Amino acid sequence: MEAKGCKELFTEVIDAGLCTLCGTCAGDCPYLVSSKGKIVLMDSCSRSEGQCYQNCPRTYVDMDAISEQVFGVSYAEDELGIAKEVLIARSTDARITERAQYGGTVTALLSLALAEGLIDGAVLTKTLDNKTPSAVLAKNADEVLECA
Missing domain, CATH: 3.30.70.20 (Alpha-Beta Plaits)
Structure with missing residues (x-):
């Protein structure tokens, strides 16, 4: 390349x-x-x-290059690539599932990480009124939910 x-x-x-x-x-x-x-x-x-x-x-x-470094083999062209484990998750918080994509797993995990003090903030993308993406530093669960 x-x-x-x-x-x-x-x-x-x-x-x-x-x-x-x-x-x-x-x-x-x-x-x-x-x-x-x-x-x-x-x-x-x-x-x-x-x-x-x-x-x-x-x-x-x-x-x-990523697959070689992580798994020691070339990237597989099948739908999932190479995986160590495949999990399915979904948030149980109705506020999150009403707004978030694909069950709100990432939104729920980020909200938990903020609440537990594991992270101070998360850089997320928020869509503005004119449909333009904008970078946002979310420091609490409400700010994370706004970006869902």
Whole structure:
């Protein structure tokens, strides 16, 4: 796979409307900043490869490399890939199941982790009124539920 950088980040993620403004690219690149609700290129970047693209959570993930590191084998192309264990879970909290996706498992686990003091906050994505995704730091169960 060819190396990708800032140009491809803008084409494939930012200009395509997939950016959640998590700030990872701006934190990794001296040419990018988050300004007025969008990622802005502050100066010309001549690099053909870059950490901004590689670390963006909205870009390609090398499943073969991850599978080799975790399981010691190449990624399986079947529906589930390689799994150590498959579990099915669902929240029992009606507030969560009425709003969350797929049973609210992640919402319930994050709410529990916050309540138990296991984490101080969680960076989540919230859809704004104009259907634009926005990064949010949720510090309590209500804020987690707003992002469900």
